Amino acid sequence: MQVTWILPDGTTRSAEVQPGRTLMEAAVANGIPNVHGECGGSLSCATCHVVVDPEWIDRTGPLGDFEDAMLDATETARAPTSRLSCQIEMSADLDGLRLVVPGG
Amino acid sequence: MTVWTPTDDGHADLTSHDAFVDGVPHNTFARLRRDDPLHYTEYSAGRSFWSVTRQADILRLNRQADLLSSAQGIRIEDQTEEEYLARRTFQETDPPEHMMTRIKVARAFSKGVVAGFEPQIRDLCNQILDRALDCGSFDATREIARELPMRMLGIIIGVPASDLPWLVDKGDALMANTDPDFTDHVLDRMTTDAYRLMPFNSPAGAELYDYASALMARKAAAGDTDGVLHMLLRPGPDGSVISDTEFRNFFCLLVAAGNDTTRYSIAAGIQALCHQPELLGQMKAGGIWETAPDEIIRWATPALHFRRTATRDFQMHGKTVRAGDKVVYWFASANRDETVFDDPFRVDLARQPNAHLSFGQGGPHICLGMWLARLEVRILFQELARRIAAIEPAGPHRFVRSNFMGGIKTLPVTVKAA
Ligand code: HEM
Ligand code: FES
Numbered sequence: 001m002q003v004t005w006i007l008p009d010g011t012t013r014s015a016e017v018q019p020g021r022t023l024m025e026a027a028v029a030n031g032i033p034n035v036h037g038e039c040g041g042s043l044s045c046a047t048c049h050v051v052v053d054p055e056w057i058d059r060t061g062p063l064g065d066f067e068d069a070m071l072d073a074t075e076t077a078r079a080p081t082s083r084l085s086c087q088i089e090m091s092a093d094l095d096g097l098r099l100v101v102p103g104g
Numbered sequence: 105m106t107v108w109t110p111t112d113d114g115h116a117d118l119t120s121h122d123a124f125v126d127g128v129p130h131n132t133f134a135r136l137r138r139d140d141p142l143h144y145t146e147y148s149a150g151r152s153f154w155s156v157t158r159q160a161d162i163l164r165l166n167r168q169a170d171l172l173s174s175a176q177g178i179r180i181e182d183q184t185e186e187e188y189l190a191r192r193t194f195q196e197t198d199p200p201e202h203m204m205t206r207i208k209v210a211r212a213f214s215k216g217v218v219a220g221f222e223p224q225i226r227d228l229c230n231q232i233l234d235r236a237l238d239c240g241s242f243d244a245t246r247e248i249a250r251e252l253p254m255r256m257l258g259i260i261i262g263v264p265a266s267d268l269p270w271l272v273d274k275g276d277a278l279m280a281n282t283d284p285d286f287t288d289h290v291l292d293r294m295t296t297d298a299y300r301l302m303p304f305n306s307p308a309g310a311e312l313y314d315y316a317s318a319l320m321a322r323k324a325a326a327g328d329t330d331g332v333l334h335m336l337l338r339p340g341p342d343g344s345v346i347s348d349t350e351f352r353n354f355f356c357l358l359v360a361a362g363n364d365t366t367r368y369s370i371a372a373g374i375q376a377l378c379h380q381p382e383l384l385g386q387m388k389a390g391g392i393w394e395t396a397p398d399e400i401i402r403w404a405t406p407a408l409h410f411r412r413t414a415t416r417d418f419q420m421h422g423k424t425v426r427a428g429d430k431v432v433y434w435f436a437s438a439n440r441d442e443t444v445f446d447d448p449f450r451v452d453l454a455r456q457p458n459a460h461l462s463f464g465q466g467g468p469h470i471c472l473g474m475w476l477a478r479l480e481v482r483i484l485f486q487e488l489a490r491r492i493a494a495i496e497p498a499g500p501h502r503f504v505r506s507n508f509m510g511g512i513k514t515l516p517v518t519v520k521a522a
Contacts, residue, residue: 040167042199042468044206046214065341066200069207073214 001097004030005050008103017076017090021043023099024048024086032104036054041086043067048085049074053098076102116432118155119147121282121505128408128510130449133157133437143239145432150182152409153430159461160481161420165412165431166467172412172431174469179508180410180432192355193311199468204340205354206472212332215475219257225480229487230256237491237521241498244515245371247486252480253366260476261358262331263319271315275359278298278307283505285513296499303319307515309356316355332358365406366477368504368511369462370484376451378497383451387489392453397441397481402460403451408436408510410464423474435461436510494520 003026004014017026018048025037027048039045043066052060054088067087071078085099116129123129136157143155154435156162164174165454175198177183188196195243211217229252237245238515253271258265280286287306323329334352339345346354377383386392425431438461440448445455471477499516 038463038465038474039468039470040163040466042167042169042470043203044210044470046210046470066203066207069341070210073210073217075215077216 046073051100052081157437159441163466176413218475241518243413274308278360279364368406369404371512373400396453397478493522
């Protein structure tokens with residue numbers, strides 16, 4: 001299953017991601033810049049912020065209350081389809097997902 | 105990978121604060137990482153505990169807050185339920201309860217918001233350096249490292265500058281409660297338990313409680329209700345509010361957690377400048393400021409450890425940790441792990457990646473103040489490097505007597521202004 005990250009400089013990076021892995025783990029494993037995941041997916045650092053391609057947002061699952069609050073603590077201001085990527089698990093539904101990595 | 109060359113027998117008693125008076129007993133940690141990464145550490149003053157010393161093991165465990173709980177104490181000492189309840193902050197809670205408080209203050213300490221302090225911090229740094237550099241020879245911990253976080257604390261919690269030295273003395277008495285230089289109530293030498301319900305077992309906790317109440321009353325009277333402290337008082341998403349005790353404990357936590365840690369990061373960085381002369385030139389040349397703060401903070405590792413308690417039995421490295429056992433994450437060891445860091449005993453300002461654990465990375469309690477600390481460290485060293493031509497030791501440095509707070513408490517230096 002494939003995920004594509006669109007980097008701040010406009011280039012793209014794609015990687016195979018196993019189902020059940022979080023998109024933060026996948027980004028860190030693939031060295032995607034600006035996705036650090038410093039709290040290990042504990043919803044405490046907001047350093048795994050991504051903006052989901054609006055066409056995919058419905059398939060990424062619901063936004064929890066804590067995630068919603070932590071999205072106000074991201075480095076780059078949140079967008080309507082912002083998510084913390086440690087809260088999204090890879091699944092067959094998400095094959096082909098496109099994520100924009102915020103920041104400069 | 106650097107091969108560890110021991111300079112002593114590598115058998116320091118990790119439960120003894122005296123084993124840390126000449127700095128972290130790195131020989132012991134190197135031996136444990138290699139031979140016994142989950143070491144059952146005998147503790148004569150309380151229940152023995154497991155010492156986790158490898159970086160990868162701490163990362164793996166720290167994220168599992170359901171297995172390794174913060175809700176029975178986070179330092180090695182044992183606490184009764186009564187003591188725990190009286191002294192706890194959100195740092196001693198587990199998710200999801202922990203998140204209820206964390207989300208209230210997360211934005212105020214986020215990278216983006218904290219970046220707004222940059223001009224103010226630069227200004228403070230230059231005021232501090234104006235005074236210190238005039239002296240030529242001075243104690244860099246006292247004159248530089250101690251000053252910046254103290255003054256930032258004043259800005260963040262909104263207290264008058266004249267109160268700051270008092271507040272910081274009290275914070276020191278909490279964090280360094282095992283060093284007679286910082287407290288008259290040295291924890292492991294105390295015979296009375298009169299303060300056991302106070303933060304960090306310290307009478308300073310009681311004084312900070314009173315200060316917090318008076319401060320909030322003053323702020324309320326002045327209509328000043330939008331600081332960090334007030335954010336904490338707002339109801340959470342489920343309508344819950346924090347108790348009085350919890351609020352006062354959080355106040356103590358801010359005074360304690362943000363001060364000594366940042367101070368000792370700055371001190372360790374200055375000590376590194378003295379002992380690795382090439383660093384000053386690298387700082388002057390620039391180009392390392394994205395990575396240098398984390399390397400300085402790795403080098404310093406002010407929080408030597410934090411503790412958790414196992415909620416279920418589990419196996420690791422062929423041993424069984426039982427429910428109720430204390431498990432100590434030795435960040436001081438993880439940050440010198442030779443399987444993670446090339447040449448871990450050298451400061452490399454360009455180190456990248458730098459998977460250090462000084463901030464308790466990898467778990468829900470990752471330092472709330474990490475962006476502020478990184479920013480303070482960066483700006484202080486940018487200004488220091490710009491303003492000096494040379495710096496050298498002017499005598500031996502001395503460490504805090506503590507197996508919890510790692511820091512150089514006196515650092516005599518001589519500087520030549522640029
Ligand atoms: C270089 C400086 C600093 C270091 C090395 C440091 C280290 C740490 C560590 C290791 C933890 C995790 C504790 C655990 O796992 O139980 C932590 C948590 C915390 N730190 Fe820091 N800290 C620093 C600066 C600051 C500053 C400047 C502040 C505030 C102004 C601060 C406030 C806190 C708070 C409130 C927590 C508790 C977070 C939670 O439980 O969710 N720290 N810090
Ligand atoms: S990894 Fe920290 S919030 Fe997602």
